[in-house]
Amino acid sequence: MTQTLLSINNLYKTYQAPNQNGAWWGLQKSSYISAIDGLTLNINRGETLCVVGESGCGKSTLARLVMGLEKPDAGTISYQNTEISSLSAKARMSYRKRMQMVFQDPYTALNPRHTVLHALVDPLLYQQPNLNRQQAIDQAMAQLLAVGIDPVLAQRFPHQLSGGQRQRVNIARALMVEPEFIVADEPLSALDVSIQAQILNLLAQLQAQQQLTYLIFSHNLAAVEHMADRVAVMYAGRVCEIASREQLFSRPQHPYTQALLAASPQIYTAPTKHHRLVGDVPNRIPLSHLQQGCSLQDRCPQAIETCRHQTPKLVPLTTQHAVACHHVQQTSSQGNDHEH
Amino acid sequence: MTELSSAPVALLSVTDLHVNFTSRWPQEPNIDVLRGVSFQLHRGERVALVGESGAGKSLLATSIIQLFDTSARIRHGSVEFEGQDLTQLKPKQLRQVRGRRIGMVFQDPMTNLNPSLTLEQQLLQCILSHRKISRAEARLVALHKLRQVHIPAPETRMRQYPHQLSAGQLQRVTIAMALALEPALIIADEPTSALDVTMQAEIISLLTHLCHNNGVTLLLISHDLSLVAHASDRCLIMYAGQIVEQGQTKSLINDAQHPYTQNLIRALPQMSQPGKTLYQIPGQMPLGHELGTQCAFANRCQHAFEDCWTQQPVTSITHDREVSCHLLNPATVAIQSAESEP
Amino acid sequence: MNATQYHGHHIWRRFRRQQLWRQLKANKVALVSSAILLLLSLVALFTPWLSPFDPANLQQQNIMDAELPPAWQEYGDRRFLLGTDGLGRDLLSSLMYGIRTSLWVGFWAVLLQLTLGTALGLCAGYFGGWIDRIIMRLADFQLTFSSLMLAILVLAITRAAMGAQDYHLWSPWLLILVLGVADWPQYARTLRANVLAEKHKDYVAAAQVLGYRSRHIMVVQILPNTLSPLLVIATLQIAHVILAEAALSFLGIGMSYGNPSLGGMIGFGFEYMLSGLWWIALIPGFALVLLLLSINLVADWLRDALDPKNIGQRQ
Numbered sequence: 001m002t003q004t005l006l007s008i009n010n011l012y013k014t015y016q017a018p019n020q021n022g023a024w025w026g027l028q029k030s031s032y033i034s035a036i037d038g039l040t041l042n043i044n045r046g047e048t049l050c051v052v053g054e055s056g057c058g059k060s061t062l063a064r065l066v067m068g069l070e071k072p073d074a075g076t077i078s079y080q081n082t083e084i085s086s087l088s089a090k091a092r093m094s095y096r097k098r099m100q101m102v103f104q105d106p107y108t109a110l111n112p113r114h115t116v117l118h119a120l121v122d123p124l125l126y127q128q129p130n131l132n133r134q135q136a137i138d139q140a141m142a143q144l145l146a147v148g149i150d151p152v153l154a155q156r157f158p159h160q161l162s163g164g165q166r167q168r169v170n171i172a173r174a175l176m177v178e179p180e181f182i183v184a185d186e187p188l189s190a191l192d193v194s195i196q197a198q199i200l201n202l203l204a205q206l207q208a209q210q211q212l213t214y215l216i217f218s219h220n221l222a223a224v225e226h227m228a229d230r231v232a233v234m235y236a237g238r239v240c241e242i243a244s245r246e247q248l249f250s251r252p253q254h255p256y257t258q259a260l261l262a263a264s265p266q267i268y269t270a271p272t273k274h275h276r277l278v279g280d281v282p283n284r285i286p287l288s289h290l291q292q293g294c295s296l297q298d299r300c301p302q303a304i305e306t307c308r309h310q311t312p313k314l315v316p317l318t319t320q321h322a323v324a325c326h327h328v329q330q331t332s333s334q335g336n337d338h339e340h
Numbered sequence: 341m342t343e344l345s346s347a348p349v350a351l352l353s354v355t356d357l358h359v360n361f362t363s364r365w366p367q368e369p370n371i372d373v374l375r376g377v378s379f380q381l382h383r384g385e386r387v388a389l390v391g392e393s394g395a396g397k398s399l400l401a402t403s404i405i406q407l408f409d410t411s412a413r414i415r416h417g418s419v420e421f422e423g424q425d426l427t428q429l430k431p432k433q434l435r436q437v438r439g440r441r442i443g444m445v446f447q448d449p450m451t452n453l454n455p456s457l458t459l460e461q462q463l464l465q466c467i468l469s470h471r472k473i474s475r476a477e478a479r480l481v482a483l484h485k486l487r488q489v490h491i492p493a494p495e496t497r498m499r500q501y502p503h504q505l506s507a508g509q510l511q512r513v514t515i516a517m518a519l520a521l522e523p524a525l526i527i528a529d530e531p532t533s534a535l536d537v538t539m540q541a542e543i544i545s546l547l548t549h550l551c552h553n554n555g556v557t558l559l560l561i562s563h564d565l566s567l568v569a570h571a572s573d574r575c576l577i578m579y580a581g582q583i584v585e586q587g588q589t590k591s592l593i594n595d596a597q598h599p600y601t602q603n604l605i606r607a608l609p610q611m612s613q614p615g616k617t618l619y620q621i622p623g624q625m626p627l628g629h630e631l632g633t634q635c636a637f638a639n640r641c642q643h644a645f646e647d648c649w650t651q652q653p654v655t656s657i658t659h660d661r662e663v664s665c666h667l668l669n670p671a672t673v674a675i676q677s678a679e680s681e682p
Numbered sequence: 683m684n685a686t687q688y689h690g691h692h693i694w695r696r697f698r699r700q701q702l703w704r705q706l707k708a709n710k711v712a713l714v715s716s717a718i719l720l721l722l723s724l725v726a727l728f729t730p731w732l733s734p735f736d737p738a739n740l741q742q743q744n745i746m747d748a749e750l751p752p753a754w755q756e757y758g759d760r761r762f763l764l765g766t767d768g769l770g771r772d773l774l775s776s777l778m779y780g781i782r783t784s785l786w787v788g789f790w791a792v793l794l795q796l797t798l799g800t801a802l803g804l805c806a807g808y809f810g811g812w813i814d815r816i817i818m819r820l821a822d823f824q825l826t827f828s829s830l831m832l833a834i835l836v837l838a839i840t841r842a843a844m845g846a847q848d849y850h851l852w853s854p855w856l857l858i859l860v861l862g863v864a865d866w867p868q869y870a871r872t873l874r875a876n877v878l879a880e881k882h883k884d885y886v887a888a889a890q891v892l893g894y895r896s897r898h899i900m901v902v903q904i905l906p907n908t909l910s911p912l913l914v915i916a917t918l919q920i921a922h923v924i925l926a927e928a929a930l931s932f933l934g935i936g937m938s939y940g941n942p943s944l945g946g947m948i949g950f951g952f953e954y955m956l957s958g959l960w961w962i963a964l965i966p967g968f969a970l971v972l973l974l975l976s977i978n979l980v981a982d983w984l985r986d987a988l989d990p991k992n993i994g995q996r997q
C-alpha cells in the first residue's frame with residue numbers, strides 16, 4: 001500500500017516585485033508576483049516524482065518552500081502527516097535530517113573555500129556532535145566511495161573537480177545525514193550528456209540501496225521519461241497535469257504538456273508543427289490585480305470562454321492521471337475520447 | 341546542400357588550427373586546447389559543432405574571430421574567410437570583419453546585452469559603428485531586423501531596457517543585432533542553452549528560416565546532439581580539441597562511425613529502456629596537454645588497440661564523411677573487422 | 683571538527699601561498715616593498731635590543747651633544763649616526779622607537795577596525811531588514827565625520843580632562859581606540875556588499891538546509907569567501923592610521939611628549955628647519971614616507987594578486 005510521504009495542499013506564495021516601470025519619477029505601487037498559486041501535490045514513499053516546468057513556473061520557489069527555506073503565505077506542507085511549513089527553526093531540525101536537497105549548479109552549491117572532505121564532515125559533526133573526528137572522516141570517505149568518487153579527491157577544492165564530480169559531491173553531502181527524502185532542483189542541467197547518464201544511474205542506484213524518495217525538478221524530458229514513476233507538469237505556479245510516466249508521455253492531455261512534448265528535441269523524430277503555443281512564458285510579470293481564469297489562456301490554442309473566468313481545478317481522469325484544464329474536462333464529460 | 345568535394349571556394353576554411361593557452365609562469369608548459377582542427381563552411385549551409393564541455397568548441401568559435409578573453413593564442417594554422425586569412429590580419433582589419441561579415445550570437449541573452457542602454461541605443465551603436473548612414477536610416481534598419489525576428493510592436497520594444505523583456509525575446513534581439521549588418525556567417529554559441537524547451541524550438545526554427553531566406557551560413561555550436569539533429573545539414577563532432585568525425589547530419593546520426601559519436605548517441609536517455617541502467621561512457625575527457633601522440637579517446641574506447649596508444653589517428657575521408665579513427669585505417673580494417681561493432 | 687577545519691585551511695593556505703609567492707617574485711616593485719616593510723617590522727620588533735640609545739633615558743642625554751649633524755657630515759659624531767635633535771637625543775634611536783610606535787598603533791587600530799567592521803558588516807549583509815538599515819545609517823553617520831577631526835576633538839577633551847600625567851600613560855591606547863572606531867564603516871560596507879552577493883548562492887542555501895545556525899553560516903561559510911577585499915582595505919588602512927597618528931602628533935595632540943613618534947619628531951624638528959638643521963625634521967619625514975610608501979605598494983600588489991579573476995586558474 002503506497003504511503004504518502006510528503007503532502008502539499010493548496011500552497012500559495014507571492015513576492016513583491018520591484019518597480020517595473022522604466023520611469024524613475026513615477027510613484028508606482030509595487031505589484032506582486034504570484035509564484036505559487038494554489039498548488040497541490042502528493043509524493044509517495046519510495047517513488048520518484050518528477051516535476052516538469054520551464055523557467056518562471058515556480059519550481060525553485062516550490063523547492064525552497066518544501067525544504068523550509070521560506071514560509072508559504074497560505075496552504076500547508078505535511079511530512080508524514082505532520083505539518084512542517086509553519087514549524088520554528090528548532091522544531092524543523094529533526095526534519096532537516098530526513099529531507100535533503102541537491103542543487104542545480106554544482107559549482108555554486110559547494111563552498112569554494114572548503115575542501116570536499118570538509119564539506120562532508122562538517123554537516124555530520126554539526127548534527128551529531130558526539131562523533132569523534134576519525135569516525136566522521138571514515139563515514140565521509142565511505143560516502144565518497146558510494147557516489148563513485150576516488151577518495152584521493154577528498155582534499156581537493158571545488159574548482160579542481162569536474163562538473164560531474166562536483167555533482168557527485170553534492171549528492172554525497174546530501175546523503176551524509178542519512179535522509180529518506182531528497183529534493184533535486186535540476187540536478188542534470190549543468191552537466192554534459194555523458195555525465196548526465198552517470199548521474200542518472202547513480203541516483204537510481206542510491207534509491208535502490210537506501211530506499212530513498214525523490215522529488216526531482218527538471219526540464220529535460222528525455223531524462224524524466226527515463227527516471228520518473230510519476231510526472232507532474234507545472235505552469236505559472238500550479239500543477240496542470242499529473243500522471244504516471246507511461247500515461248503522460250503516451251497520452252498527454254493538457255495543451256501545455258502537449259506543447260512541451262512536441263517542442264522537446266528528439267534525435268530521430270523531427271519536431272512537429274502541432275501543439276505550438278504562442279508568446280512567452282509569463283516570466284516575472286507582476287500582476288497588480290490577479291488574473292482571472294486559467295494562466296495559459298493567452299497562449300492556448302484551445303482556450304474556451306470558461307478559461308477566461310474560472311481557474312481550472314485538478315480533476316482526475318483515471319486513478320493515475322489528473323488534469324487541470326476546462327477543455328479537457330469538457331470533452332471528457334461529453335463522452336468523447338480525444339486521442340492526441 | 342553542396343557536397344564537400346565538389347564545392348566551389350569555401351566561405352570559411354579552417355586548416356590545421358592549433359590554439360593554446362600561454363602559461364603565466366615560464367617553467368610551466370603551455371596548455372594545448374585546439375590541436376589541429378580543419379573544416380570548411382560553404383555558403384548557405386547550416387553546420388553544427390557538437391562537443392562536450394572541455395572539447396574546445398566555444399574556443400574554436402572565438403578563435404575564428406579572435407575574440408579571446410583569456411591568454412589563448414593561435415599557434416599554428418590558418419582561418420581563411422572570404423579569401424582573407426584572418427590570423428594574418430591587423431586588429432583594425434579584423435574589426436572590419438567582426439560584426440560586419442561575421443556575426444555572433446552568444447549563450448546567455450540576459451548578460452550579452454548592456455543592461456543600462458535601451459535596445460534602440462544598442463542596435464544603433466552596432467549599426468552605426470560599421471556603416472556610414474544617418475541615424476534615421478539606421479533606425480529603419482533596426483526596425484526591419486526586429487520585425488524579421490518576429491518581435492511584436494518593435495517601435496515600443498526598442499525603447500525598452502533588456503530587463504523588461506523575457507529571455508526568449510532577448511535572444512531574438514541578439515539575433516537581430518547579429519543580422520543587422522547582413523553578415524555572411526553567423527556563429528551561434530549555444531544560443532538556446534539558457535532558454536526553455538518551447539523557446540528553444542522557436543529560436544532554432546527562426547535561425548533556420550533566416551539562414552535559408554537570407555543565404556546566411558550558420559555555425560551552430562551545441563552540446564546537444566538531439567537539438568542539432570534537425571537543425572543542421574552537416575555536423576562536426578569535437579573531442580579533446582580535435583574534430584573526430586564530420587559529415588551530413590542525418591547519415592552521421594543514423595550511421596556513426598567514430599566510437600565517440602556512437603557512445604554519445606548510445607548515452608542518450610532515449611536510447612535506453614525507462615528504469616534500466618543508462619549506458620555511460622567510462623572515464624573522463626582528458627585535457628589537451630595531458631596527451632602525447634595518441635588518440636584522445638583511447639582510454640575510454642572499447643575498441644582501442646595498440647596503435648591507438650602510440651599514434652595519432654589519420655583522418656580517413658570518404659565522399660561524405662571524415663573520421664579520425666585507427667579503426668577506419670585500411671591497414672587495420674582487415675584485422676579489426678571481426679571485432680568492430682557498428 | 684576543529685582539526686578537520688584547520689587541516690582544510692592549512693592546505694588552502696599552502697596552496698594560496700604558492701601562487702602568491704610566485705606572483706610576488708614576478709613583481710619587482712612589490713618584492714622590494716615587502717622586503718623593506720619586513721625589515722622595518724623586524725627593526726620595530728627588536729628595537730629595545732637594536733637601538734644604540736634609549737630616548738626616554740634622560741641620563742643618556744647630554745645637552746652638549748645637541749644639534750649634531752649626521753655622521754657623514756662635517757661636525758658629525760660617529761656615536762650618533764643620524765645626528766641628534768635639539769635636546770641631544772640620538773635621532774636613529776628615536777627613529778626606531780618612532781617606527782615601532784607607528785606600527786604598533788597601526789596594527790592595533792586596524793585590528794579593532796577590522797573586527798568591528800567585519801562583525802557589523804556580516805550582520806548587516808546576512809540578516810538584512812532593520813538590522814541592516816540601522817547599521818548602515820550608523821555607518822553613514824560615522825562617515826560624515828572626518829576621522830581626524832573626531833580624533834582631535836576626543837583627544838583634546840580627554841587631555842584636558844585627564845591631565846598631562848594620565849594622558850601620557852593612556853595616549854597610545856586612546857589613539858588606538860579613536861582611530862580604530864573611526865574607520866569601521868569602510869570594512870562594513872564592502873563586506874556587506876560581498877555578503878549580499880554570496881548570500882544568494884546555493885552553498886548558503888545548502889548550509890541552511892543542513893540546519894546550520896546563522897552565526898555558523900556567517901563565519902564559517904560566507905566569511906572566508908569575502909576576506910580578500912578586507913585584507914586589502916586593512917593593509918591600506920595601516921598606512922592611513924600611521925599617517926593620522928603622525929598628523930596628530932605633529933599637531934601636538936597625539937602621542938605625548940615622552941612617547942617617541944615620527945609625527946612628533948617632525949613637528950619638533952620643524953622649528954629648526956630654517957636654522958639649517960634639516961636632519962631633525964627631514965630624516966623622520968623620510969622614514970615616514972618610506973614606511974607609508976612600502977605599505978601602499980604592498981597593498982596595491984595584494985589587491986591585484988587577490989583579484990578573483992587571477993585566482994582559481996584551472997589546474
